[in-house]
Amino acid sequence: MFALGAAVAGDPQPDQRQHDHDHDDRDEEGDQGDDHGGQGDNEGERSTTAALAAAGAVDDVADHDAAEGGPDSGGHRTAEIVHQEAGDQTDHGGEDRHPPAGGAVGAGGAGQHPDRDADPEVGEQVHCENLTNHDGGASIRHTSWMSEVPEPTHRRRSHAGTRDLERYAGLFAERTGVMRSSAMRDLMAITARPEVISLAGGLPDTSTFPPQSFAAQMTRIAQKSAAKALQYGPTEGFEETKDCILEVMGAEGMLPDLDDIIVTTGGQQAIDLVCKTLLDPGDVVICEAPTYPGAIPTLCSYQADVVQVECDEDGMQVELLERLLAELREEGRRVKFIYSVPSFQNPAGVTMSLPRRQQLVELARAQELLVVEDNPYGLLRYGGEPMPPLYQLDGGDFVIYLGTFSKILSPGIRLGWAVAPPPVMEKIVLGKQAADLCTSTLTQYFVREYFAERRWQHYVNDLVEIYRDRRDTMVEALRTYFPAEATWTEPEGGLFIWATLPDYIDTSDLLAKALRADVAFVPGQAAYVDGRGSHSMRLNFSGVDEKEIVEGVRRIGKVIAEQVELYGTLTGEPRVAEQREESVPNVVPFRKAGEAG
Amino acid sequence: MKVAVLKGGRSLERGVSLRSGARVEDALERLGHEVLPIDVGPDLVKRLVAEPPEVAFVAMHGVGGEDGTVQELLEILGIPFTGPGAAACARCMDKVQAKDAIEETGLSTPDWFAFNQTAFREFGAADALGRLEGTLGFPLVVKPSRGGSSLGVKFARSPGEVPQALVSAFSYDDRLLLERFVDGRELAVSILGDEPLPVVEAILLQGDRYDFEARYEIGRTRFACPAELSAEEERAVTEAALATYRALGCTGFARIDLILGEGTPWLLEANAIPGLTDTSLLPQAAEAAGLSFEQLVEKILDLALRPAAA
Numbered sequence: 001m002f003a004l005g006a007a008v009a010g011d012p013q014p015d016q017r018q019h020d021h022d023h024d025d026r027d028e029e030g031d032q033g034d035d036h037g038g039q040g041d042n043e044g045e046r047s048t049t050a051a052l053a054a055a056g057a058v059d060d061v062a063d064h065d066a067a068e069g070g071p072d073s074g075g076h077r078t079a080e081i082v083h084q085e086a087g088d089q090t091d092h093g094g095e096d097r098h099p100p101a102g103g104a105v106g107a108g109g110a111g112q113h114p115d116r117d118a119d120p121e122v123g124e125q126v127h128c129e130n131l132t133n134h135d136g137g138a139s140i141r142h143t144s145w146m147s148e149v150p151e152p153t154h155r156r157r158s159h160a161g162t163r164d165l166e167r168y169a170g171l172f173a174e175r176t177g178v179m180r181s182s183a184m185r186d187l188m189a190i191t192a193r194p195e196v197i198s199l200a201g202g203l204p205d206t207s208t209f210p211p212q213s214f215a216a217q218m219t220r221i222a223q224k225s226a227a228k229a230l231q232y233g234p235t236e237g238f239e240e241t242k243d244c245i246l247e248v249m250g251a252e253g254m255l256p257d258l259d260d261i262i263v264t265t266g267g268q269q270a271i272d273l274v275c276k277t278l279l280d281p282g283d284v285v286i287c288e289a290p291t292y293p294g295a296i297p298t299l300c301s302y303q304a305d306v307v308q309v310e311c312d313e314d315g316m317q318v319e320l321l322e323r324l325l326a327e328l329r330e331e332g333r334r335v336k337f338i339y340s341v342p343s344f345q346n347p348a349g350v351t352m353s354l355p356r357r358q359q360l361v362e363l364a365r366a367q368e369l370l371v372v373e374d375n376p377y378g379l380l381r382y383g384g385e386p387m388p389p390l391y392q393l394d395g396g397d398f399v400i401y402l403g404t405f406s407k408i409l410s411p412g413i414r415l416g417w418a419v420a421p422p423p424v425m426e427k428i429v430l431g432k433q434a435a436d437l438c439t440s441t442l443t444q445y446f447v448r449e450y451f452a453e454r455r456w457q458h459y460v461n462d463l464v465e466i467y468r469d470r471r472d473t474m475v476e477a478l479r480t481y482f483p484a485e486a487t488w489t490e491p492e493g494g495l496f497i498w499a500t501l502p503d504y505i506d507t508s509d510l511l512a513k514a515l516r517a518d519v520a521f522v523p524g525q526a527a528y529v530d531g532r533g534s535h536s537m538r539l540n541f542s543g544v545d546e547k548e549i550v551e552g553v554r555r556i557g558k559v560i561a562e563q564v565e566l567y568g569t570l571t572g573e574p575r576v577a578e579q580r581e582e583s584v585p586n587v588v589p590f591r592k593a594g595e596a597g
Numbered sequence: 598m599k600v601a602v603l604k605g606g607r608s609l610e611r612g613v614s615l616r617s618g619a620r621v622e623d624a625l626e627r628l629g630h631e632v633l634p635i636d637v638g639p640d641l642v643k644r645l646v647a648e649p650p651e652v653a654f655v656a657m658h659g660v661g662g663e664d665g666t667v668q669e670l671l672e673i674l675g676i677p678f679t680g681p682g683a684a685a686c687a688r689c690m691d692k693v694q695a696k697d698a699i700e701e702t703g704l705s706t707p708d709w710f711a712f713n714q715t716a717f718r719e720f721g722a723a724d725a726l727g728r729l730e731g732t733l734g735f736p737l738v739v740k741p742s743r744g745g746s747s748l749g750v751k752f753a754r755s756p757g758e759v760p761q762a763l764v765s766a767f768s769y770d771d772r773l774l775l776e777r778f779v780d781g782r783e784l785a786v787s788i789l790g791d792e793p794l795p796v797v798e799a800i801l802l803q804g805d806r807y808d809f810e811a812r813y814e815i816g817r818t819r820f821a822c823p824a825e826l827s828a829e830e831e832r833a834v835t836e837a838a839l840a841t842y843r844a845l846g847c848t849g850f851a852r853i854d855l856i857l858g859e860g861t862p863w864l865l866e867a868n869a870i871p872g873l874t875d876t877s878l879l880p881q882a883a884e885a886a887g888l889s890f891e892q893l894v895e896k897i898l899d900l901a902l903r904p905a906a907a
Contacts, residue, residue, distance in 0.1 A: 506761070506765050509765035512749060513768035515609065567760055570726075
């Protein structure tokens with residue numbers, strides 16, 4: 001706060017920043033251009049995320065990896081920020097970095113006064129005094145203010161020597177010890193090269209979204225609601241956004257109470273907020289094996305003890321879960337929640353059967369356990385019968401539901417949501433306030449405009465058609481190019497296929513060979529906390545076109561075949577990796593319970 | 598001075614290289630040089646011809662950038678560059694060649710055997726595995742011949758683990774070596790010009806190996822620099838490193854990795870273009886010698902431009 005105060009004192013016209021607080025008093029048009037601050041608190045993370053996303057390395061995982069604090073991202077940048085705030089009065093970027101909302105926010109209650117919440121500096125006397133005699137001409141003032149600020153000194157990366165970094169390492173919180181960077185992540189740097197076909201991402205194909213529709217919506221926002229769309233919003237999200245969410249959830253047969261919904265910055269933040277609300281270090285969280293790779297860093301950063309329950313082609317094996325719960329209870333360990341992606345699971349592509357769903361919901365009720373249902377792909381179904389979400393079966397008592405617009409509209413708008421019982425929601429809202437005050441109002445306005453066109457379901461249907469073809473193409477390519485020893489899932493929806501290779505092939509190492517052949521996938525280990533999954537890989541079929549899918553799978557098939565053959569010669573049992581005959585069905589995704597692994 | 602920073606490229610160590618490169622660019626700018634950053638690709642020669650730099654700072658790691666390929670091109674173009682020349686790079690990059698050269702000078706390097714894939718695929722080399730396992734003992738280390746950052750280095754604790762370790766290591770290179778495991782302290786001696794810098798010791802805080810993750814993650818490994826060595830140990834280690842440096846024909850700089858086991862420095866490999874990231878060992882050693890990163894970069898440039906003066 002000292003540094004912030006210093007920046008304010010050096011600011012000839014501190015009143016500019018007060019517009020945040022009093023926009024209620026203005027009409028919309030007069031309000032424009034005031035908030036030049038905004039929140040620049042995550043620059044380092046954002047740039048890294050962008051780099052990873054560009055690399056197509058990891059879908060939502062990218063958010064996480066970026067936030068992990070690996071040597072090139074959070075850790076280093078954070079250090080730099082500390083540096084600046086402490087010493088640099090002239091750094092006008094300083095005002096962008098609001099400290100976490102403090103006591104004033106708590107007093108205001110969750111989201112009751114978003115504008116007040118929005119700026120913790122509101123309590124400082126100096127601001128209030130200057131606030132009264134302000135009138136128009138924002139742009140002129142900007143100029144004069146800017147002219148008095150000296151040019152920022154050039155400061156980028158690597159100011160710290162190695163020893164300084166070690167000094168920072170001593171300051172790191174204990175939880176950073178479980179936030180891991182990985183060789184895989186570094187290897188993914190190569191996927192940014194244009195010649196590499198990446199089946200590693202989890203990217204929806206946003207090129208299918210009509211640019212003119214995007215332009216029309218943004219224009220409407222600019223014309224009708226520029227000031228509001230550029231302003232802070234309520235922590236829980238706009239009611240209008242929640243109406244859109246109701247439509248999406250309604251399409252899968254759910255009808256939650258509007259007050260039980262919070263709009264989040266992507267589905268990833270919803271996971272983070274649930275963890276923030278429920279987890280103490282050492283608490284047990286149960287996940288599927290394999291589980292969404294992007295959930296693992298989140299769970300680990302809250303120091304959860306993650307235990308994974310095997311999946312088969314019908315999703316998480318609930319009978320194994322039941323046994324595990326009994327064991328944990330006997331050991332006196334506390335299970336906080338069960339995290340599941342029941343439909344078209346990331347990464348395995350499997351869908352939990354109806355009996356399993358019912359069993360899981362009953363189990364949660366009987367043991368008063370929370371289930372966190374993450375359902376980003378539910379509407380992307382390419383075959384089979386729709387399955388009721390856990391939330392619908394349970395009615396929202398013990399199921400916390402997480403949704404996102406990422407896969408049905410755009411991941412770039414970073415809009416997701418959580419639905420939770422009121423007492424849990426109350427805490428989640430406080431957590432959200434501390435994290436980022438509110439979700440982007442601009443993109444919430446975008447969604448509102450987009451849904452008003454009443455065409456969102458048509459777009460989802462278009463995506464379903466496109467992705468179904470891509471899935472079929474990938475399955476066909478796997479049959480053609482993968483050796484007979486490989487197995488894979490054939491998902492009825494979602495974005496991923498999970499392929500499993502003979503146990504002497506480590507897919508993390510295979511990735512190195514695959515990258516030399518200009519193709520990438522996600523090694524299975526990323527979906528486990530305990531090193532398992534090293535013979536499996538996640539393949540994405542939504543992010544690249546059919547031609548690239550075929551070529552990508554062909555390249556991976558070739559490197560696998562070489563390794564299979566090599567292993568044969570090493571063990572004296574020559575195996576020539578034969579390509580399978582097209583008619584041979586091969587859908588044995590997981591070893592069954594009781595089978596030797 | 599106009600300095601081209603060559604970084605990135607297609608090697609598996611692209612990510613590390615981009616970090617090294619970014620840090621070097623930053624330092625060069627602060628030193629007042631004009632920086633021409635180049636993510637190395639098919640247009641490299643065109644770009645260097647179109648906008649010829651006075652010197653090229655090679656911040657590439659792994660195949661392509663550290664094995665003499667880029668150096669050869671720079672030699673052809675007549676552009677002075679940092680680090681060892683093409684021939685020395687080629688020798689350092691290939692662990693088999695490097696170990697041969699080390700052994701010829703009478704220095705100790707763990708026993709090893711080298712194989713390429715052809716030996717297994719076409720000549721039944723698998724039948725010789727039992728014999729060499731008997732010679733090397735367990736655990737044994739399997740390493741891709743050309744590779745850095747510990748990528749693809751595997752340990753086999755028993756004969757049953759060897760085939761899988763080989764398959765994994767062959768993912769990184771077509772030739773690999775099987776090496777006797779030597780237990781001891783992990784040391785790195787960086788050499789700048791002809792001067793050895795203080796010895797760095799990598800002490801693992803978590804896990805049992807100094808692997809890729811440990812190398813690049815702050816807080817995973819503690820580095821002691823200068824390493825706590827007796828005067829005798831330090832002399833032995835430094836002399837062995839210098840002798841290796843010379844045997845491989847290195848100029849400019851290089852980093853020699855070795856294990857100090859029961860008083861003997863066991864030389865493992867030489868890195869022609871050691872990492873320059875925040876967690877890399879050469880910058881740490883330089884700092885221990887009183888050189889800031891900027892001074893280190895300036896010195897490396899000087900060595901490239903005036904090799905004789907160094």
